[in-house]
Amino acid sequence: MISMTLADIAQTMQGTLILGSTGSNADTVISGLTDTDSRLITPGDIFVAKPGEFTDGHLFIPAAVENGAAVVIVDHEVETTVPQIVVDDTVVAMGRLATEVVARVRAKGNLTVVGITGSNGKTTTKNLVASMCERVGPTVFPRDSFNNEVGTPITMLKITEDTRYLVLELGASGKGHIKRMTDMVRPDIAAVLMIGLAHAGEFGGIETTVESKRELIESLGPDGIAILNLDDPRVMSMASAAPGEIITFGHSPEANVRVSDITSSIEGTEFELHTPAGDAHVRFKVLGEHHAMNAAAATAIALTLGFELELIVASLESVIRAEHWRMELMGGNGVTIINDAYNASPDSMAAALKTLRQVAGPENRTIAVLGEMAELGEYAGEEQDRLALLIVRLGIDQLVVVGDGARRLHISAINEGSWDGESKFYSTPDEAYDYLSSLLCAGDIVLVKSSNSAKLRFLGDRLGEAYA
Numbered sequence: 001m002i003s004m005t006l007a008d009i010a011q012t013m014q015g016t017l018i019l020g021s022t023g024s025n026a027d028t029v030i031s032g033l034t035d036t037d038s039r040l041i042t043p044g045d046i047f048v049a050k051p052g053e054f055t056d057g058h059l060f061i062p063a064a065v066e067n068g069a070a071v072v073i074v075d076h077e078v079e080t081t082v083p084q085i086v087v088d089d090t091v092v093a094m095g096r097l098a099t100e101v102v103a104r105v106r107a108k109g110n111l112t113v114v115g116i117t118g119s120n121g122k123t124t125t126k127n128l129v130a131s132m133c134e135r136v137g138p139t140v141f142p143r144d145s146f147n148n149e150v151g152t153p154i155t156m157l158k159i160t161e162d163t164r165y166l167v168l169e170l171g172a173s174g175k176g177h178i179k180r181m182t183d184m185v186r187p188d189i190a191a192v193l194m195i196g197l198a199h200a201g202e203f204g205g206i207e208t209t210v211e212s213k214r215e216l217i218e219s220l221g222p223d224g225i226a227i228l229n230l231d232d233p234r235v236m237s238m239a240s241a242a243p244g245e246i247i248t249f250g251h252s253p254e255a256n257v258r259v260s261d262i263t264s265s266i267e268g269t270e271f272e273l274h275t276p277a278g279d280a281h282v283r284f285k286v287l288g289e290h291h292a293m294n295a296a297a298a299t300a301i302a303l304t305l306g307f308e309l310e311l312i313v314a315s316l317e318s319v320i321r322a323e324h325w326r327m328e329l330m331g332g333n334g335v336t337i338i339n340d341a342y343n344a345s346p347d348s349m350a351a352a353l354k355t356l357r358q359v360a361g362p363e364n365r366t367i368a369v370l371g372e373m374a375e376l377g378e379y380a381g382e383e384q385d386r387l388a389l390l391i392v393r394l395g396i397d398q399l400v401v402v403g404d405g406a407r408r409l410h411i412s413a414i415n416e417g418s419w420d421g422e423s424k425f426y427s428t429p430d431e432a433y434d435y436l437s438s439l440l441c442a443g444d445i446v447l448v449k450s451s452n453s454a455k456l457r458f459l460g461d462r463l464g465e466a467y468a
Helices: 005-015 057-066 090-106 122-134 151-156 177-182 206-216 234-243 290-303 309-318 346-359 378-396 402-414 429-439 456-466
Strands: 016-018 046-048 071-074 084-086 111-115 164-168 189-192 227-228 247-251 258-267 267-277 278-284 328-332 336-341 365-370 398-402 422-426 445-451
Touching: 005 071, 005 084, 005 090, 005 267, 016 290, 046 057, 057 071, 071 090, 090 151, 111 122, 111 206, 122 164, 122 189, 122 290, 122 309, 151 164, 177 206, 177 365, 189 206, 189 290, 206 234, 227 234, 227 290, 247 290, 258 290, 258 346, 267 290, 278 290, 278 309, 290 309, 290 346, 328 456, 336 346, 336 456, 346 378, 346 445, 365 402, 365 429, 365 456, 378 402, 398 402, 398 429, 422 429, 429 456, 445 456
Parallel strands: 046 071, 071 084, 111 164, 111 189, 189 227, 227 247, 247 258, 336 445, 365 398, 365 445, 398 422
Antiparallel strands: 016 084, 258 267, 267 278, 328 336
């Protein structure tokens, strides 16, 4: 974070500064990072005591202080030795501080802000863009999927006067969520990847999802540039909200940046990349042809930033994995585990299953270990039915369904009489692990896929370690 005095931070947060017994005063300068997790606090940091769904961050103030917190942000006065700033709402106050920090760095004229949203692919695309930016200058981007009203300001507060690029992943589960974040920082470049049923239950329908994602494009200033998926009509409907230039990406020949001739194997994905700066053959180590579109989006952003095509291709080819628990190859001794269980939606489930089929040879047995697709609401049942039909059509050899929230997928698969495979259902990951341990043998390729809440990513890790 940039250096600010305690008094300056308190004024920016619209809070009241109460000095502790550590000798700090209102003019004490703070430049440490900010977090809501006491375990991540290091000496000189700011700890924000965020109320949570199951616990309260104020309970962890002693741990944060022990780890070296220089100041704590609270919504009521507490007993502590370090300075505290009392505010009405700690998350809102953190957003105010982030807004001011970005504004001060922006005033120096060297910071470019990229915002990325979409139903799927945000984290992968964010990581690809960030890896390109890091080759050019100091870059700040979120860890993991820090993409909400808490994660976004935490990321923003990491910037310093030297930061050249701020790459933000913006998620939402309802209208106004993205606007709340773009009110903190107006992006220079805004990319919308695709619109699908992820979080549709929370949004209340696909059209509300479109309206929510449109908020990113609406946040652009007159000189802002919109990056849109030409293959997705819902995304292209946002073109009318773009105040300035529009750059498109996709498979379509009309796209400004497009990918073609995609081939997938267990080693990764190869494709032809076509851009206004020229064409290139890309050997992308990230598994799954759907990630070629994320690479196209990242390329469109990078070209808009003025990066050379040679740098872009070199960066894409240097990436080993999209992110931990995203199409991550694990295992060994003849058994391949594809751990893709951080997020799941109907679109990403279908893409992962198609990849499983594509990378398998005649000598390989394909096994899909699937859990619940969360936050689909009224769409959950019919989407599980469609997924079961897809599994049958793809000829997946074995389905293992885990968790009561996905039981309908198991039943629907069984009801598909044309299927030669079989489905097994287990209530817990431990039960599934025991079954898979007795089943797997050399030549098997196993996809583990679910929403984060189903926690199958840990089952994937366990399987990967068992066969490493």
